[in-house]
Amino acid sequence: MKVLRCEKAILGNGEAIDNAILLIEGSKIIGVGDESSVDIPKDAEEIGFHGGFVLPGLIDTHLHLAIGPGENYVEQFKNSDGVQLAAGVENARSTLDAGVTTVRDLGARNRVAFDLREAERTGLILSPRLLVCGRSITMTGGHFHYCNAEADGYEEVRKTARQLLKEGADFIKIMTSGGGTVGTRRDLPSYTTEEIRGAVDAAHSVGKTVTAHCHATQAIINSVDAGVDVIEHCSFMEPDGRGGVKQVYREDVAEEIVKKGIYVDNLLNPTQENYGRLKCSYENFRGFKKLNAKILPGTDGLRIHQTGLMSLALEMWVQGGASPMEAIMAATKISAEAVGLEDIIGTIEPGKQADLVVVGSDPLKNISALRDPKMIMKGGKVIPPSMKVEAKEELARLASGFSAAHAREEK
Numbered sequence: 001m002k003v004l005r006c007e008k009a010i011l012g013n014g015e016a017i018d019n020a021i022l023l024i025e026g027s028k029i030i031g032v033g034d035e036s037s038v039d040i041p042k043d044a045e046e047i048g049f050h051g052g053f054v055l056p057g058l059i060d061t062h063l064h065l066a067i068g069p070g071e072n073y074v075e076q077f078k079n080s081d082g083v084q085l086a087a088g089v090e091n092a093r094s095t096l097d098a099g100v101t102t103v104r105d106l107g108a109r110n111r112v113a114f115d116l117r118e119a120e121r122t123g124l125i126l127s128p129r130l131l132v133c134g135r136s137i138t139m140t141g142g143h144f145h146y147c148n149a150e151a152d153g154y155e156e157v158r159k160t161a162r163q164l165l166k167e168g169a170d171f172i173k174i175m176t177s178g179g180g181t182v183g184t185r186r187d188l189p190s191y192t193t194e195e196i197r198g199a200v201d202a203a204h205s206v207g208k209t210v211t212a213h214c215h216a217t218q219a220i221i222n223s224v225d226a227g228v229d230v231i232e233h234c235s236f237m238e239p240d241g242r243g244g245v246k247q248v249y250r251e252d253v254a255e256e257i258v259k260k261g262i263y264v265d266n267l268l269n270p271t272q273e274n275y276g277r278l279k280c281s282y283e284n285f286r287g288f289k290k291l292n293a294k295i296l297p298g299t300d301g302l303r304i305h306q307t308g309l310m311s312l313a314l315e316m317w318v319q320g321g322a323s324p325m326e327a328i329m330a331a332t333k334i335s336a337e338a339v340g341l342e343d344i345i346g347t348i349e350p351g352k353q354a355d356l357v358v359v360g361s362d363p364l365k366n367i368s369a370l371r372d373p374k375m376i377m378k379g380g381k382v383i384p385p386s387m388k389v390e391a392k393e394e395l396a397r398l399a400s401g402f403s404a405a406h407a408r409e410e411k
Contacts, residue, residue, distance in 0.1 A: 001025045002380070003044040008362060010055040012332035012347035014325060016364065022054065024354045027379040032348055047382065049375040053362050055328055056348055057101025057355030057378065058310045058370075059335035060128075062232060062266045062298025065091040066108040066116050069304050073181055076302075077146040081112050088116040091307040092127035094391035096383060098308030099357035099373040102129040104298070104339055106173050106211065106232070107136035109147045114168055126383060129355075131339055133173035134164045136213070137199060139190045143179035143213065157191070157198030165206060171339075172203040172210045174228075177219035177237075186215035187237040187245045189222055196226035209340070211265070217250060224256055230263040230296070230338065235277075236284060247280040249287045258293045263338045265296040268320060270312040271303075273401055285320045296338055297330050305391040311370035312399055324367045354380040371395065 002024040009020035009032060021038040023031035024047075031038050066088025068079035079087070088108070095103060105113050113132040120127040135149035137160050142150065151160040161172045176191050178184030196212065203210045204227070211230035212223040217238045223231055236253070240246040257264060267285045272278050288295055297317055301307035310331060317327040336346025345353050358375040376383040 006054040012056040052358040056332040064302035101355040131170040136173040138175040154198040161202035177216035189219040268316040270309040
C-alpha cells in the first residue's frame with residue numbers, strides 16, 4: 001500500500017479536502033480523506049512527493065497523436081505509417097508529461113491509432129490511456145480523406161462504421177463538414193442527416209458513441225438531427241453571401257443541443273492563433289455555458305509537441321468565464337462521463353484508478369498552476385520525469401500568444 005500526503009485534494013466532483021491523505025493499493029485508490037479521518041497502515045509506503053495539490057489525471061477528449069511531423073496536413077500525411085506511429089509514441093509521452101492520463105484520439109491513417117493503443121495497453125510505451133476511433137469517416141475527397149475511410153450515402157457510411165467497429169474502434173468519428181484539408185470548406189456540410197445516421201445506427205446498435213466534426217452551422221444541425229453524441233468545434237460557420245465565411249452563434253441550435261444532452265467539445269482551441277476566430281470561439285463558449293451545456297475542453301492538438309496543452313485550454317476556460325473548479329471538473333469528471341469511463345476514472349474516490357496529478361500551488365486560486373506538474377501517476381504507478389523540453393517550450397510559446405490576445409481583447 002502507498003500513501004500520498006497533500007496540502008489539498010481537488011476531487012474532480014466540485015469538492016476539495018485540505019490536508020488530504022490518499023491511500024493507494026495496486027492500481028486503485030482505496031481511501032481518501034483528511035488527516036483526522038484516514039488510518040494509515042504502519043507498513044504503508046510513503047510516496048516520495050510530499051505536500052502539493054493533487055487532482056484526478058486530466059482527460060483530453062480531442063487529440064490526434066499520430067499524424068506525424070509537418071506544418072500542414074499535406075506535409076504530415078506524406079509521412080509513412082511507421083513515421084506516424086513513431087510520432088504518436090513521442091506525442092503520447094509528452095501528453096502524459098503534461099498531466100493528461102487519458103486521451104480520446106480522433107483519427108489517424110489506416111491502423112496507426114489501433115497500433116498505438118495496443119502499444120500502450122501492452123506496456124511497450126509510456127502513454128495516457130487511449131480510446132481511439134481508428135480512422136475518421138469522411139465523404140469522398142472530404143476532410144481527412146488521407147486516413148482512408150471515405151464513404152458516401154447511408155449504406156456506405158454504415159458499412160464503414162461497422163468495419164471500424166470490427167477492427168476495435170472505441171467510438172466512431174465522422175467529418176460532417178470540411179476542415180483544414182485542401183479542397184474542403186468549413187462553412188458547408190459534407191453529409192446529409194440521413195448519411196450521418198448511418199454511422200449513428202451502426203455505433204448505437206453495439207453501445208458505442210459517435211462524435212461529429214462540425215464547423216458549418218448546417219453540419220451541426222444535420223448532426224443533431226441524426227442523433228450524434230458529441231459535436232466537435234461547433235463553430236457556427238456559414239457562407240456570408242460575398243464569397244467569404246461568417247460565424248454567428250445560433251442560440252436556437254445550441255438550445256436543441258442542450259435539450260438532447262449532446263456534448264460539445266473543443267469550443268476553445270489552445271492551438272488557435274487566429275485572433276478573429278478565437279474571438280468567435282469565446283462567444284460560442286459563453287453562449288453554451290449560459291445554457292449549462294455539457295462542454296468538454298478537448299484541445300485538438302495534432303502536431304509534434306503540441307498535444308500536451310490541456311493546462312492552456314483550462315486557462316482559456318477561466319478567461320471565458322468558468323471558475324477554476326468548473327474547468328477542472330470539465331477535464332476530469334465530465335470528460336470521464338463523456339467517454340464512458342466514469343466508473344473507472346475522473347474523480348478521486350475509493351475504487352477508482354489512481355490516475356493523479358500533483359502540482360506545486362493551488363490551481364483553484366491560479367489555474368496556470370497546471371502548467372507544471374510535479375508528479376504524475378497512472379494506474380498507481382509514478383511516471384518517471386522526462387528529460388525532453390520541446391513540448392514545454394511549445395506550451396510556453398502558445399501561452400505567451402494567449403496572454404497577448406487577451407490583453408488585446410481587454411483594450
